[in-house]
Amino acid sequence: MDLLSSGNAPFLIALLLLLFIGVLETLAVFLGASLSSHFDAAIDSHPDITLGENVFAQGLSWLHIGRLPLLIIIVLFLGGFSLSGLILQWLAGGELPVWLAVIVAFIVAVFSVRWCGRGIARYLPRDESSAVSTDSFIGRMAIMTGATATAGSPAEARLTDEHGRTHYILIEPDEADAAFVRGAKVLVTARISGSRFSGSANPWPDLL
Numbered sequence: 001m002d003l004l005s006s007g008n009a010p011f012l013i014a015l016l017l018l019l020f021i022g023v024l025e026t027l028a029v030f031l032g033a034s035l036s037s038h039f040d041a042a043i044d045s046h047p048d049i050t051l052g053e054n055v056f057a058q059g060l061s062w063l064h065i066g067r068l069p070l071l072i073i074i075v076l077f078l079g080g081f082s083l084s085g086l087i088l089q090w091l092a093g094g095e096l097p098v099w100l101a102v103i104v105a106f107i108v109a110v111f112s113v114r115w116c117g118r119g120i121a122r123y124l125p126r127d128e129s130s131a132v133s134t135d136s137f138i139g140r141m142a143i144m145t146g147a148t149a150t151a152g153s154p155a156e157a158r159l160t161d162e163h164g165r166t167h168y169i170l171i172e173p174d175e176a177d178a179a180f181v182r183g184a185k186v187l188v189t190a191r192i193s194g195s196r197f198s199g200s201a202n203p204w205p206d207l208l
Contacts, residue, residue, distance in 0.1 A: 007095075010102050011085030018078040025071065063113050068121055073113055080112030081105050134169075134191055136161060141202065142171060142186050149173065149180040154196055157186060174198040 004012070065073060085105035089096055137159060145168070146156030154172035157180075161167060171186060173179060178201065180186050185202040192198055 005089075007089050007098050007101065008086060010098065011082045011089070011105065014078045014085070015082040018075060018082065021071070021075065021078075063110070063117065068117050072120060073117060076113045076116050077109045080109035080116075084108035084112075134195060134197075137167065137169065137188050137197065138190060140188050142169065142188055142199065144171075144180050144182050144184045144186060146182065148182070151176045151178070155180065157199075159188065168195075170196045171199050172196075174200055 063073065082105075085101055088101050088104055092101075140159050140161070142157035142159035144155060144157050149155035149157075149172045151173050154170035156168055157171045158166060158168055169188075171180070171188065172192075174189055180199070180201070185205075186199040187202060188197050188199045190198045
């Protein structure tokens with residue numbers, strides 16, 4: 001079987017995307033940011049997504065969305081999809097129709113997320129009440145972890161919620177002439193949209 005044949009195209013693309021995500025996450029870590037944290041911020045800003053009683057919410061919960069870092073789920077899916085698809089085409093001698101191979105690989109990928117995710121979740125800290133609204137971040141102290149933030153140009157910051165869980169947000173000064181440098185402590189004062197907030201310099205530098 002020719003690895004670069006058209007029948008393997010969807011699975012090779014998924015494999016390349018998996019490698020690309022790995023490179024991006026590595027670069028982000030060296031730059032003091034985290035690709036995974038931005039994915040999780042999107043989930044944390046909508047806790048109702050995985051806490052509902054409808055079929056959609058139950059399906060997301062079945063896939064551990066909201067329990068595992070979203071980047072891990074994406075990696076598990078892409079890995080399961082690409083590897084199962086390539087193995088399937090290899091066993092079939094590359095003669096399996098692409099659409100059929102994609103359907104089978106998709107099903108395998110979904111179950112790989114379920115089964116592998118369950119195993120990974122056992123080694124991650126559990127917090128049954130960790131899903132919180134981002135509005136609860138207002139009034140909390142955050143530490144700048146990214147580049148310098150100015151008005152209209154937010155940068156990444158880290159804060160801890162009432163459950164002790166760490167979140168990464170984007171924050172900018174609420175004053176036009178202010179700037180937050182890396183390592184500065186910032187009081188979150190308002191939510192602009194999603195995981196983007198505004199804040200002010202630590203008003204109690206002698207205490208916090």
